[in-house]
Amino acid sequence: MTINRRTFGSRMAGAALGLALALSSVALPTPAMAAVFPEKSVTLVVWAGAGGALDTYGRKLAELLEKESGWSVKVDNRPGGSGAVGVSQIMTQPADGYNILVFTGTLTFGIAQGLIPFELKDFRMLRAMQSEPSSLAVLSDSPFNTVDDFVKYMKENPSGQKVGGHAPGGFHQYMLYQLMKSGGFESGWIPHDASGKVTLALLGKHIDAAMMTPSTGLAQVKNGDIRLLGISTETRSEFLPDTPTFKEQGYDIEGAVWRGIAVKAGTPDDVVDSIQAAVDKVTASADWKKFQTEQFQDSPDWKEEDFTKRAASDLANQLEFLKANGLAQ
Secondary structure, eight states: OOOOHHHHHHHHHHHHHHHHHHHHTSOOOOOOOOOOSOSSOEEEEESSOTTSHHHHHHHHHHHHHHHHHOOOEEEEEOOOGGGHHHHHHHHTSOSSSSEEEEEETHHHHHHHHTSSOOOGGGEEEEEEEEEEEOEEEEETTOSOOSHHHHHHHHHHSTTOSOEEEESTTSHHHHHHHHHHHHHTOOOOOEEESSHHHHHHHHHTTSSSEEEEOGGGGHHHHHHTSEEEEEEOOSSOOSSOTTSOBTGGGTOOOOOEEEEEEEEETTOOHHHHHHHHHHHHHHHHSHHHHHHHHHTTOBOOOBOHHHHHHHHHHHHHHTHHHHHHTTSOO
């Protein structure tokens, strides 16, 4: 059969169309979809021991991340070194968001003293979720009923009481320093590497008084075994309406310690966004709000920008105390 030029061209066009249709039915490679964080279990590295206020917060956060966002979460307690052990654990891991530091405002004290061998720029400060005042705490059988009682005794008996709290050169020792300056007395300081140990030391009468967050000995505060002589809020706390502030007793002391989470600097923005979204679900939940009330916690909810600015401000302001006590140069 003779094929003329027109017929040949038509057949070639038809063959090309058929080939194109055949190829269109074949599944071609497509760009891989971005992975959704997290693809595996996330670890919350709590830089304090079990049983204290920070550990309680970290475990509730882990529970609610699982419940509200479907994450698989492990809690890894890494106490010691004024937080350095927990921070080092984070810094030895990849900056991928799978290891999240659960820590407190004593971070800046540790950096200023050189106890934590890192800088604020080494972290992404993701969220401050709790804040709580310090308090001067004694046992219910203590002869002291007011801050004045304690101060008067200490003025007459320099370092006459064994006073302790969490960490050397941390927030609570800083608050004691403020009370010493305001009250004109001297006191030693017995540091403990976990806030839960402060309560045990007070109950066991290894120390006579403690500067501590009320939640550190929450059960004992509620049942009356521990008496709070004063708290460092501006006005009386809604959680502790019967406890007078230092200010109303004539001592110009105010401050709070925050608790929050951070990741290693360099963690990608999309991972940070996923963590922030999961935390948003936690803080919006009825369980979290109930927990905060039960634990006597305020909820600052500072996100990365505000949290970073607060930490930088704290670091600058705490140097006077640290230098005065020979804890920083």
